[in-house]
Amino acid sequence: MNNEKSTVHFTDNYLINPTNPISVNVIGAGGTGSKILTALMEINHSLIALGHAGLIVRLWDDDIISEANLGRQRFASCETGLYKSVALINRANRWAGTNWKAETVKFERDCMDRLPEHAGAAICISCVDSVKARFEIAEILKRLKNDNFHLNRGRYWMDFGNSQHTGQVILSTIGNIRQPRSEKYETVENLPFVTDEFADLLKQSEQGDDTPSCSLEEALEKQDLFINSALAQMGMALLWKLFRDGMLTYRGFFLNLKTFRTQPVQLT
Template sequence: MNTTEKIKVHFTDNYLINPTNPIEANIIGAGSTGSKFLTALMEMNHSLIELGHAGFSVRLWDDDRVSEANLGRQRFAECETGFYKSVALINRANRWSGTNWKAETVKFERTPLGRLPEHASATLFISCVDNVKARFEIAEILKELTNGRLYHNQPKYWMDLGNSQHTGQVILSTIGEIRQPNSEKYETTAHLPFVTEEFGELLRTSETDDNTPSCSLAEALEKQDLYINSTLAQMGCSLLWNLFRNGMTENRGFFLNLKDFRSQPLKV
């Protein structure tokens, strides 16, 4: 009798592998991590299209404007000071790659009347926000989106990226359950829990919740070291890339400590 334990994996939703139209993605946050993630996603979009895939249709959400403290650590030039971050980044992305991606100059949150934000629905959500409260609000919005009868842009995945000065984490979650194929080789997992459900307490204790604007680059670097955000963005995009290229994953994220160069994968 074979007692070998099967490897747990999650198979990518079929729609992401063979979409008829570009996959709609909401990137929430255009700061230190979000600006780097957008750049990496441009590379992935081009590569997927070259491989016969439909690519992405991205909407970037952020109500913040570029300040002098953002220059150097975020993807902004001096001439963009005062512009909305989302507009500056999306304009540059569209000019660079010929895409028609969109910028939203508001936060991804409910309206004052409690309604969902306009254009909230998408297949893929990537959150690069700097406070815990925003993550829990995103989780509530995603739950409500799945309750609606959406046939177009059915929400499938949420990837959350968060960090403190030297450490960070990327967590991939399914929005609801993703139908899995029958497999004799692997133990398949249809549901990957939200970061707010599985690591709510960790988020509250390990992540800095000081999202007050920094007055200078030196002050900003006291909160987040120079390369923590770009490292998280690159590794997070690598996880996303593997979902598309391999059609499955054994890992649903990782924990990173850049101070001593350690990375710990989070298994499915």
């Protein structure tokens, strides 16, 4: 008889039974972030229909929409010249009647080492192009995790990253999440940051040209047409499971869209 327990992570209870909408920071409004926002609208509507308080989202991006962004990212030609974050949030609010917010600045510390205003959120979702930006986000979240008295203090960080045909989504906890006692499961209270667990891999991957593309053709040489969409849908399915099931047995995945292979990341 196999008595080995399954390893699981139980969702922080505040996300399951909140008194107010769950705060979410989405960092990056490009190929992946623009599609994540649509999925968050669907999650928000579904949660509210199930009697949940829903989500309040803040989208961070200081980039301007250009012709090269059309087609692969979720923007229309009439939106060129606008801030990505503003265009997406205005569209979401008109569509869903929400009061989500746009930030037209980078999610980073200023020259005085001060944290950005509104940096704190229960869930942080990063869709950034550079490894440097990931490590900056990690430093900010580590400093914020000491704020244990705020209801919407940081609980989870979900990081999205990709190259032309491959990508990954990794879910981390911001500090420890208290787990219930269980005779059936082996519970895990801490899911390490992607910048700690895969630091060497991230640094090795920082080799490509991250200069802005001048055309859609040039952009598709860096990131294939559907890699962002595939990651966004699968990553948001993981987030939905966090809310809907209240527990996880996997904390992310690696995806190769060229070979159509997916490798889940199990809890350990």
